[in-house]
Amino acid sequence: MDNITVREGSTATLRCPLDEQVTRVAWLNRSAIMFAGSERWTQDQRVVLVARNSAEYTVHIERVTPSDEGPYTCSLQTLIAPRTSQVHVVVQVPPKIYNVSDDVSVNEGSNVSLVCLASGRPEPIISWRYLASTARDFDEGEILDIVSVTREQAGKYECSAANEVAAPDVRSVRLVVRYRPTIVDVQSVDGGGTGKPLSLRCEAAAVPAAIFTWYKDQQNLRDGWQGVSIANSGSHSLLIFKNVTDDSYGNYTCEARNAMGQSSASLHLYMSLNKAATPPTSVVWLLLTTSFILLM
Structure with a gap:
């Protein structure tokens, strides 16, 4: 039995060679007759007789589907004895x-x-x-x-x-x-000593995004507190001092929190006199510590 491999949606060609000994011919799908001679037996309009002459008896199955896969038989009656020829249609599907x-x-x-x-x-x-x-x-x-x-x-x-x-x-x-927030960076962005602007930057990796809160010596800082502003953007938070004063020095904590937990980083802002400068100037120093809490 020969195989005819066709792709779904294409046309399968079932060809049956004939000779002068053939008197009657038919194509069958398993035991169901599709065509007998020129006469249509199937109700499937996709099956079309395309050649019936002394050399061949050919039908097409158009717009092939997986249900068309299987054996097909060309049944021939000859002057000597009946004979059959079979093909197996294999339907390939993307x-x-x-x-x-x-x-x-x-x-x-x-x-x-x-x-x-x-x-x-x-x-x-x-x-x-x-x-x-x-x-x-x-x-x-x-x-x-x-x-x-x-x-x-x-x-x-x-x-x-x-x-x-x-x-x-x-x-x-x-x-x-x-995952819970992880403080990945806390640093001074710009600025210097007393009387100068200063920004503290806190960055946290977190999913979902973290909500930032700043504290000074355990006091929750609000935007506008003593001339300090807070700017949050994505994974970053800035604590911005317009002018550093003596009251600005102390311990600051950046807390990042989401539904998974929280993480915090504390830094100490203090002044050290730079005697090498002319005239001497004050310099801001940062000491950093971190901690986290996992919410279960």
Whole structure:
């Protein structure tokens, strides 16, 4: 039995060679007659008789679907004895992802499974790829398990379903990893001693984004307090002094908080006289300590 391989949506050609011995001929799909001679028996209008002469008896199956796959028989009656010729139609189907995980948010340290299901003939090979500055490929499979996920593993994951019929079908899933704030930087941005402007900058990495609060010696600082302003933007917070005064010196704490927990960094702002300068000037110094609280 010969195979006829066609792609879904294309036309399958069923050709039956004839000779002068043939008196009657028919094409059958399994046991159902499609055409007997020139007479149509099938109700399927996609099946078309395209050639009936002394050399061949040919039908087309247009817009092939997977349900058309299977054996077809050309039945011939000859002057000597009946005979048959069989072909098997193989329908190839491009890969198609029909189910993939939605974008997902998880807490750092938890386990997560990403699922990608696809159909196609031949059966597609499913693979996962992590799309980052340094891309990473994973073992093939419908399910990608990530154990004890870290913040570094957050980002976009691409699922690809591939077979030899057509280009791969590709879908992506975004993984968000929630974690408590981590103070990554606290520093003086500009300024100097008494009578000069000064800005303290606090930066925190956090998902979801952190809410910043500033304290001076345990006192919650509000925007406008003693000429001090607070400017928050994304992962940064600025504590801005228009003019440093003697009252400005002391212990300052930047606190970053989200639903996962909080982290803080404290620094001591004090003055040291720079005697080497002419005339001598005051210089601001910072001493930094950090702490964090994890909310369970």
